[in-house]
Amino acid sequence: MQADEHADEHADSPTPLDSVALAAVIAGTTAAVGVLDTELRYLYVNPALERINGIPAAAHLGRTVAELLPEIDAREDLMLAVLADGRTREIASSGQTPAASGALRRYWHGAYHRLEVAGRVVGVAAVLMEVMASDAEQQQLAQARRHLSLLDAANTRVGTTLDMDTTCAELVDLVVPGLADLATIEVFPRDVAPPVRPAPPGVTRLRRAALTAVPELRERLARFGVAGDYVDYQEDAAVTRCLATNQPVVENLTGDQQLGRLAPSPERVAAYRALGMHSAVIMPVSVRGGPIGVLALVRAGDSPTFTEQDVVVARELAGRAAVDLDHARRFTHEHTIALELQRSLLSEPRRPHPHIEVATRYLPADRSVLVGGDWFDIIPLPDGRHLKAMGDVMGHGVEAAVAMSHYRSLLRLLADEKLPPHRILEQLDRMVERSGLDRAATCLLAVVDRSGGMCQVSSAGHLPPVFIDPGATGTRLGDVPAGPPLGTGYGGYRTTQVRCTPGTVLFMYTDGLVERRGEDIDVSVGRLRELKLPASGDLEELLDEVLDRFGPGAEDDIAVMASRTRRALGGGPGKR
Known part of the structure; x- marks a missing residue:
């Protein structure tokens, strides 16, 4: 009777052969099998689950699904419910794993069971099979x-x-x-x-x-x-x-x-x-x-x-x-609106005397940039002199064009006062500050006697003029100190005497001609020393060549003006 009892006892316990067989079945099945502890950390994965996840088995151990596979919707909440009540559940999950699967989302159907040893809950076992989403999905x-x-x-x-x-x-x-x-x-x-x-x-x-x-x-x-x-x-x-x-x-x-x-x-x-x-x-x-x-x-x-x-x-x-x-x-x-306003204000300046040649151009930047406040003018003065002006109001759009018209009008008013260029700029600076006009501007003035010889030049923050002398003399930049821009109220402008013989071309411009992203402005301005009169000597042709060379790549509007006093008083007016 006792022997029979021992026989029955051994019949209820797995033999070493049974354990080996069970391990072989789990390892060899195409179903993915995993065991997780009560914290949902991996205790065991079979080769099929190892292949599905694309991660070595050893790398699973001690890590949770969320830590190991963050792109998987593993439904940890349902696994915890299995641990809590012991009721087996079938759970669908989806996502992507490191295993080569392309960009498509993968889907799994699994059965989850609670594991107990001697009445104590030790974890949950999962048996998973991969399924395909429907064509519609x-x-x-x-x-x-x-x-x-x-x-x-x-x-x-x-x-x-x-x-x-x-x-x-x-x-x-x-x-x-x-x-x-x-x-x-x-x-x-x-x-x-x-x-x-x-x-x-x-x-x-x-x-x-x-x-x-x-x-x-x-x-x-x-x-x-x-x-x-x-x-x-x-x-x-x-x-x-x-x-x-x-x-x-x-x-x-x-x-x-x-x-x-x-x-x-x-x-x-x-x-x-x-x-x-x-x-x-x-x-x-x-x-x-x-x-x-x-x-x-x-x-x-x-x-x-x-x-x-x-x-x-x-x-x-x-x-x-x-x-x-x-x-x-x-x-x-x-x-x-801004372009039409600017064009109406920048009508070609009148020649103050039949012996003065003038050529001008205004070139708007491309359509991605609003029209700006570039302007130029030539104003006759007493005793055969004339005032040449080139300016650039800060900013773009209708407001800049309107501000430009104010500057131009004030300059014409002050020019009649017989003041030297630096005094004109000082008066203009004060008037703009008092008027409440909130847009500063640069300005370059040159007073020239039609008989030639010298000209008086003063700058309010503007780039220097260029002088193209006749014959083989060459081209030079005017050494003109630049005071503060107009509208700041600082003043401090100076007049510089610059040689300007009959036939010398005075070339004035706004910064859109030379400013280029990534290049120092002094380098850009320095290239203007290479300007030469065309063989014809025509000022219009000179401006065409200047814009062909310097215009491409401009990010701002360009205004240019070339002028000179004719050598012979008996000659007719030059081409405009």
């Missing part, structure tokens, strides 16, 4: 990644300039093919250019600012139109409805009736059908002041119809573009 994940990529790219690829058409082109190039097979942006004509003809009553007229399509549709794109076209939309067209409600219009185009609701006119239906269109989204491009235009997205051929997520992304992109387009619109408006 995979497509949704891929679509979400594309959408996020589009939104991220919009931050750097759209709105790089203050030009409306460029901004529109950047947006349509971004959304094709990522969001549509064809895309166009159309804006109200008042925001870009005046319409070529008045729109009929009840018709909404837009200007197509940008248009693009995937390569396979480009040959048929001509029937759709080109950038720059004016398009008239009837009252019931999708674009008109979109602008009226300031809400997107989504059309699934299953027939000519639906196409007709989208088209600006019945004649355009055939072009839409030839393009193979089957879905369209018309999205308003609006700012707080109202609509600027619309963004139209089209899908054709085998492309899927637009989803709600597509519409959400399109709305976000249109909203971001609207801000950039509004900035461009405001810039264009202000730039046009």
Whole structure:
């Protein structure tokens, strides 16, 4: 009886052979097996789990899932629940591991059991199998990644300039093919250019600012139109409805009736059908002041119809573009006003005497920079003398151009006082300070006697003049001390006598001609010593050569003036 009892006792205990077999099964199974302690730290992983995680087994031990695999949603809360109540649970988890799996998210289904020894809870065992996400889930994940990529790219690829058409082109190039097979942006004509003809009553007229399509549709794109076209939309067209409600219009185009609701006119239906269109989204491009235009997205051929997520992304992109387009619109408006004002004020200066030759140029910087306050003038003085002036008001825009007109008017008033150049600058400095004009300016004055010989030069923070002597004498920079800019109230200007014989060309300029990023201004100014009169001796040709050489790369406006006293009093006036 006792022997039988011992036999039964050994039958309930695992033999060494049983343990070896169990270890072999766990190690050899394709299922991933792991054991974690009560703190959810790894105690054991089998080779299958080691391969799934892409981390050696030894590296697992003593570390939690969160520490080891931070990109895994392992549901630690459910594992703790298994430890707490002992109820086995099936848990789904997902994420990415260091194992080579590409960029796709991986999915696992696991069974989790509580482990006990002599009635004491020691951990949890997990048996995992990798499963594949459904095709729909995979497509949704891929679509979400594309959408996020589009939104991220919009931050750097759209709105790089203050030009409306460029901004529109950047947006349509971004959304094709990522969001549509064809895309166009159309804006109200008042925001870009005046319409070529008045729109009929009840018709909404837009200007197509940008248009693009995937390569396979480009040959048929001509029937759709080109950038720059004016398009008239009837009252019931999708674009008109979109602008009226300031809400997107989504059309699934299953027939000519639906196409007709989208088209600006019945004649355009055939072009839409030839393009193979089957879905369209018309999205308003609006700012707080109202609509600027619309963004139209089209899908054709085998492309899927637009989803709600597509519409959400399109709305976000249109909203971001609207801000950039509004900035461009405001810039264009202000730039046009400032440029016209400056041009009206910088009409070619009159020649104070028929024996004085004058040539001038004003060159605005590119459209990304507002027009500035550059100015020049020649003012006749008593006794055959004349005052030459070159100035540059700080800042840009309409305010700078208006301030420039004040400086120019005050200078003409003071020039009649028969003062030397430095006294003119002192008076001008005081008057500007008292007037409350809050924009400082640099200014270079030169008083020249038409008989030649010497000229008086004074500078208020301006760059030195250049003298190009006739013959082989050469070119020299005027050694003129520069006092403080005007409008500071400091004064302290000096007049310098500079040799200026008949035939010597006095060349004056603003800093836009020579300032270049990353280069010392003294080096840039020093290159002006290389200026030479062209073989013809013509001042207009001289300025053409100067701007061809120094103009490219300018980041600020450029004003230049070349003048000289003719040698022979009997000669006629030079070319202007």
